[in-house]
Amino acid sequence: MLHEPAAQAGNDPASEFKKKVGIRMFIAYAVVYAGFIIINTAAPKLMGRQIVFGLNLAVTYGFGLILLAIISGLIYNAICTRKEDEMEAAEKNGETNE
């Protein structure tokens, strides 16, 4: 009783593709994030080095992580939306994509 989804999600033929892309992009981001933690703990003095626009590595890396999250999110959305549209069009035409 009452356990139905709040909004019914239709069949999503692109879900496997999106999952793979998502994991790869997540791993790439996680590596950059891990680099930030490693530099902070293993070579903290590096964080004080000036990099660009008079900003040191700590600030540049921090802003970079925020910017990278935004850019990679937009790229991920573009890739997923294109695939979803392709798969939906193929489904409508009664074709299989493989």
Next chain:
Amino acid sequence: MIYNASILPIILFLTIVISVLTISILSARKTSSVKGYFAAGGNIPWTVNGIAFAGDYLSAASFLGICGMIAMSGYDGFLYSIGYLAGWVMALFVVAEPMKKLGKYTFTDALDSKFNSPAIQLMAGISTLLVSIFYLIPQMVGAGALVTPLLGLPHYVGVIMVGSIVIFIVATAGMKSTTYVQFIKGGLLIVFSTILVGMLLYNGLNKDVSDDYHDFVELTAVMNGETVSDIKEAGYEITGELSDSKGYFIRLKNDGYNNWWKVSEKGKISEALSIVDSKEGIKLYNGAPIEEERFYPVGHMSKVIVNGKEVEATGPLNPFSYLSTIESSQVVRFEKYGFTFEDEHVSIWYQEPTSGSEILRPGLKFKVDKGSTPLSKLNFVSLMLALFFGTSALPHVLIRYYTVPSARDARKSTILAIIAIGFFYVLTLFIGLGAMTSGVLDVESSNMAAPLLAKSFGSILFSIISAIAFATVLGTVSGLIVASSGAVAHDLVDRFFKVKMTDKRKVIVGKTAAVSVGAIAIVLGILFKGMNVSFLVGWAFAIAASANFPSIIMLLFWKKTTAQGIASSVGVGMISAIGIILLSPSMFERYGLLASQAIIPLDNPGIISIPLSFLTLVIVSLLTQKKVKA
């Protein structure tokens, strides 16, 4: 510090309150079903949901806590901004769409979607409640901190007021009104924070912060060996001294007031701020009751250096030159130290001239460089892990995936949230540094840094920023209480205890749960007065990352995951994270003991509790494979 209420903040505060109550009453007319109450009918547009995500997530911890921590400890506070935002990457790439597909109203629904297991319903329901309550504490503390300068009321009145308003919002219309309150608040917060930073950059950096700023005095000591025997300047009498590993402090009597000062190695004595809990039970602020206003706002630049030359003021700066100028200059921070002298507890904030290069890299709060130990580095790593993995495991964030029509909308709203939240977090660095250098800091409450910075630009901006900060608390607390009431009504009463309920009855149970959780939050908000709200939220993240995150990930990516594995993992993650927190140095200080007496020397439990939760899930799942096949 003494705060005097004025009429404009009161008008704006009342406007915000009346607006959110109106939204709630209007939304209530359309909210009678379970779907309507817990998931806003599942038809919120992704654009509204994205900004509501930001409104939900940019809590008192982000606006008050992070800005305050940056103002007190520089870049170390910004680490929270980086970690909080990075957690959204995990939410977007890995969790958003599967959670949307698996879930119904609550996070427990998604975990339990393949099993229909009472053990999962119980453990995940309890976990949702606990994480939400831990997250609620800092929001309520923030509310109390805000109401004092805004309305001139005591801390506990602010906590009760926020609790009551939020209970009304949630109990009338659930997720629908909560969404629109969060949407409006998220938008306002970003717009006015941008205006604040714009004004800060236009103002540039100045050595003289304002005409009202207290002129901190420096005296010259007459030394007898390593102790001070007299003061060269007339009118000062030595009435006490204390020397320990933290430094050499002396108490001087001047104009009838006793106050503590710090002695430098060169025999200079610099004025400090102090609060003494006197034997008579009175708190003395710089030797006088608080009403005498001898306890000053602080934070100023001792050297402003542009292109290698010392200047008095920079004039307008762009964002990059603002940061690079701070990096090459010197700021006077106020370090806190506590000790007992003649049976009286003394808290002293002494001047600590700090180079900009130290302020703009980690190390002032989290010891990763000077004075670091393997344990302090482990604490840092533990915090960064919890922030990274905690976001995608916060129940009040996860339930927002059920308010949009499709998985595609869930993804798009997450990306919009990342853009809005990321932009705001960049602003926090400027707001925090602005507060640090503008002579506005109340050392007793770092949480007030952002509103007090706004106050330095006039009462209108202060009133607006404070009112928005108040709305910030309302929006986030509403989301947390919706998540908690869903856990009680849907996960526990309906699914675990299998109490037969009509749609209408279930909404009534949800509303009753909202009132109860709100009442608990009020009590905790009063008890935890004074702690930095971002630090407290770090704990909520650690519990979420330990209790919920391993289960979400393994359910999605490991086919051998069993119901028993998930239930055990949630239980072990929850208990270990809370256990480590309760035995941590910060809690020992809260108990009135010494931090060094703490049983577990870590303040952030994630590095132990997250792997422990993963390990539990794997072992229990492997041990229960046969039962699943049977």
